[in-house]
């Protein structure tokens with residue numbers, strides 16, 4: 001029983017650094033949010049203030065998928 005607990009703790013600690021975390025960070029940066037309104041034609045970052053105006057559901061997808069669907073980068077959160 002104690003051995004199992006130690007293994008669990010070690011497993012959690014070792015996942016805090018290393019390539020797995022980097023891969024996760026990249027995939028999150030590549031994920032964008034889209035407002036499901038008919039008028040919406042832009043994709044947003046997670047922290048975008050413009051998403052507060054969206055009264056519809058939000059869809060989450062990769063940036064590639066959003067671009068493929070004809071969405072453009074939001075002017076508020078992709079200013080640069």
Ligand SMILES: [Zn+2]
Pocket residue numbers: 043044045048049050051074075076077078
């Ligand atoms: Zn935005």
